[in-house]
Amino acid sequence: MRKSVKSWLAIGTAAIVAAGLAGCSGSSSNDAPATEAPKTETSAEAEKTDTAESKEESKNLEGEIEIVTNANEQTYNAVNEILEQFMQENPGVKISYTTQGSDYEQLMKARMASNDLPDIFATHGWSVVRYSEYLRPLNDQPWFSEIEPSFLDNVQNADGQVFVLPLNMDQGGLLYNKKLLTELGVDIPKTWDELKDICEKGKEKGYTGVFIAGKDSRQPASLLDIAAQTYLEVRNDQDYASQLLDGSFDWNNWAPLSQLLVDLKDSGYLNEDCVTCDTVDIAPRMSENNVLFLITSNMDLIRQASELNPDAQYGMAPIPTVDESQENVFAGGEREAYGIWKDTKNEELCLEVLKYLAKPENVKKVCESSGKRSALKGVDPDLGAVAEDYKKYADVKISPTFDRVYLPSGMWSTMRTIGSALMGGEMSVEESVKTMETDYNTLREQN
Numbered sequence: 001m002r003k004s005v006k007s008w009l010a011i012g013t014a015a016i017v018a019a020g021l022a023g024c025s026g027s028s029s030n031d032a033p034a035t036e037a038p039k040t041e042t043s044a045e046a047e048k049t050d051t052a053e054s055k056e057e058s059k060n061l062e063g064e065i066e067i068v069t070n071a072n073e074q075t076y077n078a079v080n081e082i083l084e085q086f087m088q089e090n091p092g093v094k095i096s097y098t099t100q101g102s103d104y105e106q107l108m109k110a111r112m113a114s115n116d117l118p119d120i121f122a123t124h125g126w127s128v129v130r131y132s133e134y135l136r137p138l139n140d141q142p143w144f145s146e147i148e149p150s151f152l153d154n155v156q157n158a159d160g161q162v163f164v165l166p167l168n169m170d171q172g173g174l175l176y177n178k179k180l181l182t183e184l185g186v187d188i189p190k191t192w193d194e195l196k197d198i199c200e201k202g203k204e205k206g207y208t209g210v211f212i213a214g215k216d217s218r219q220p221a222s223l224l225d226i227a228a229q230t231y232l233e234v235r236n237d238q239d240y241a242s243q244l245l246d247g248s249f250d251w252n253n254w255a256p257l258s259q260l261l262v263d264l265k266d267s268g269y270l271n272e273d274c275v276t277c278d279t280v281d282i283a284p285r286m287s288e289n290n291v292l293f294l295i296t297s298n299m300d301l302i303r304q305a306s307e308l309n310p311d312a313q314y315g316m317a318p319i320p321t322v323d324e325s326q327e328n329v330f331a332g333g334e335r336e337a338y339g340i341w342k343d344t345k346n347e348e349l350c351l352e353v354l355k356y357l358a359k360p361e362n363v364k365k366v367c368e369s370s371g372k373r374s375a376l377k378g379v380d381p382d383l384g385a386v387a388e389d390y391k392k393y394a395d396v397k398i399s400p401t402f403d404r405v406y407l408p409s410g411m412w413s414t415m416r417t418i419g420s421a422l423m424g425g426e427m428s429v430e431e432s433v434k435t436m437e438t439d440y441n442t443l444r445e446q447n
Contacts, residue, residue, distance in 0.1 A: 063346045064094040066095075067098075067119065068107075072099075079357070082366075086356050119346055120341070125335075127334060130409065131339060132161070134341060136163070137161045138162055138165065141358075146378060147162070147376060150395065151332065154332060163339045166336075169374075171299060171316075171332045171390075172226045172295075173296075173318050175293065179289065179311070180291075180292055184202060190321060192230075196267070198292060199293070203268055207292055208271045209267075211291040212295075223296075224415055225415060227257055232244070234321075236325050238253075275420075283305045284308060286312055287305045287308035303383065306384065327397065333404060363381075364379050368381045410443045411440060
């Protein structure tokens, strides 16, 4: 679904501005009443000076720019309202703002190839790896120092350059049912073995260990992507991360990840309809208080479930580790984040738009609409019950989303394929490893 600011029409796939807002502002003055002493020349000159300074402060912004995102409806509407307000305050500015949804990646690849990019565009997790060469560095901006320290590694390159204003962030990890864990007399699992032990106890009580809506192949892929953080990225005993980056990784070391998904299924820890369940059913099923865990980056599910049933009390925790010697981390990355095309003809206006978006009240609005944590300090959105967990784990490392850093572009589709096939019993662990290795080598050469 494509949407745009009300006063604008999008033409073609590039969503080029076709019509605009126009407005004017002014002031009126009344003649002084007869009883008022006439103004002296000095006071009149002072009034002119004040007016000039006021106009200078407003900067009299003018220009037309295009902004493109892949945001969902809730986030799009929030940003759209902010941009509408910006145009009201700056009548000389015209903004075309569109969301391209699932077409976004292909659209951006085509526009990168022709070097004809939007003035401002959302980077959907790829500000450094994919888009940085097309973006203006933004370390000189006033909001740069407000980026959350625990999140900074997700958006800066090796030289410390940041190319986007991140408004909110993805934070993937473990969702757990507080009441059921208390009933079972267990703590939040710190390792994958502990999680499996709890699933076994829950199975004896008739509870679902790990819920997954596998009709959408992104769900099992997301589980693998999040688990890869501790199976591969933050290992103390191995340097798998460097090996994935330089191409020397032995893909047999992927096998334990595929085996995790198979073990969860074969042990009866997944919901019985894990292959056919739709994502729209996740929150309702959570609200039934029969689910122990979810492995996800959609922390807003906590709010959704509690709205359906206030007794459904879920919490958020970091990703379980392979063993107790590892540190628990979250998987994360930029979510709604905007960069400026380095070749834009409206750089000053674009910088002013980002400064406006970075206002705490605007960041708060975007975070609350998306149910996600702020990527900037000093913003405290109302995120319901999960807000306390965000504070509790504020200092826990947010490790960059695995596939965006360690796998070549295009392998998300491979993970979707193997995840669904493993869960459906259509592929063995060995076949999944071979598929990952083949696609990795092919795509790495292409990229």
